[in-house]
Amino acid sequence: MTLSPPLSLTRRSVLGSLAASLAGGPAFAQGDWPAGKLITWVVPYPPGGSTDVLGRNLALRVASSLGTNVIVDNKAGATGTIGAAFVAKAAPDGYTLLGTSIGPQAIAPHLMGKLPYDPIAGFEPVITIGTIPHILVVGAKQPFQSVADLLAAARAQPGKLAFASGGNGTILQMQGELLQQQSGVRFIHVPYKGDTPALQDTLAEQVQFMFAPAAAALPHVQSGKLRALAVTSAQRLKALPAVPTMGEAGLRDFVVEQWQAVFAPAKTPAPVVQRLNDEIGKALKDPAVLALADKLGVTLVGGTPRQLGDLQKADSAKWAKVIKDGNITAE
Incomplete structure (x- = not known):
């Protein structure tokens, strides 16, 4: 004979689960994600650029490793901010990603006045793809x-x-x-x-x-x-060993590299962000991706979500000062 649990215990369990879901948003048990659902990788630029080409190659490998489909959706315009705004407003479930660059996330917000998204608070950093x-x-x-x-x-x-x-x-x-x-x-x-x-x-x-x-x-x-x-890199380029860095040329603290990275909407669950970080990180080590990146002039990076967040915040502060000091506008 099977004994049913006491009603009070059942009620406490249901109420506890409900409270947890209300407090923490969607629950993602291990194995629940991506469950075969389509993932959209938004590129906020026209097709054919390095962000788009590299993003498409990474998306193919992530799709294979996750056993699902990943489509690349080009939402170009307004210096990349249209695509960024779309992702910021998407559900924080791991099925909409932003494959973008330094512009919409660290420069444009200081030039274009009030945007329909917060470049830092509106996203969860996932991984740095590389630098140019x-x-x-x-x-x-x-x-x-x-x-x-x-x-x-x-x-x-x-x-x-x-x-x-x-x-x-x-x-x-x-x-x-x-x-x-x-x-x-x-x-x-x-x-x-x-x-x-x-x-x-x-x-x-x-x-x-x-x-x-x-x-x-x-x-x-x-x-x-x-x-x-x-x-503008911190070290001389292998392809141009005789060409000095800006620092060597007398400009201190002049290290500028255009980064590409992946972000998810704010409040995307940490386990999902980490899974994405792991899968994209593996794709960055693929020999074909390494060869493509070399052709595009991109130095692949990887790293943790926190490292990307720190990079974004540092560059946002840096370019905000340059823009303010130079009284620069988007026009």
Whole structure:
């Protein structure tokens, strides 16, 4: 004969479970997630960029390891903030992710006024995908042989030399602004609709210089069409061992790397965030992903959710100061 538990014990168990679910949100027992449900990986940029290409390759591997489907949804616009806002408003259940970069999460919020999301409080950091160093380049016919030469010319001609960027509010612009603030010189900022046209006009000598993503600039540097004056990474690049860092060129604390990362909506359960961190971390070690990242000029990172959160907060504070000190707006 099977004995039923006392009514009072049953009631206490039900009430305890109900209270726990109300207090802590959805309960995710081990094995309940992802349970075959579709996961959406939002990329807040158009298809074809490094964030999109790398995100799609990681999504395929995460789908395989989780035994579910992961689709990549490009929600481009407003410097990446449209896609970020979409994910911030999504259910915190682990089925909607944001594969993004430094712009929407640490720069744009300080330029664009009030956004429909909080870049820090609105998300759970999952993992850092990687970082992209930049190269300060000038056209081959420009007279500058070093950063010191460029700054000396700028001091001799205040507000005459121009630098290109991929647009207002981009990390490329921010580096030019940081250079002005650290050196005390003034340049003209020429924003373009994307990194490619900015690089084309730098090659054509229409502007004096730009901070270009390493992968985009390297072929032109190696062919002699561009001259590399410095790199923005903490260490010299293996591909350009003779080119100094900005620090070695005399600019202290000038380390700028464009990071890519994955975030989930705020209040996504910690076990789900950790599972995502584990699965994406494994995908980052895949030889094919490593080869792709090398081709894209991305140094893969990985790490913990907390490390990504610390990185985001530090960069947000850094660029907030640059933007405020330079009285920079999105227009």
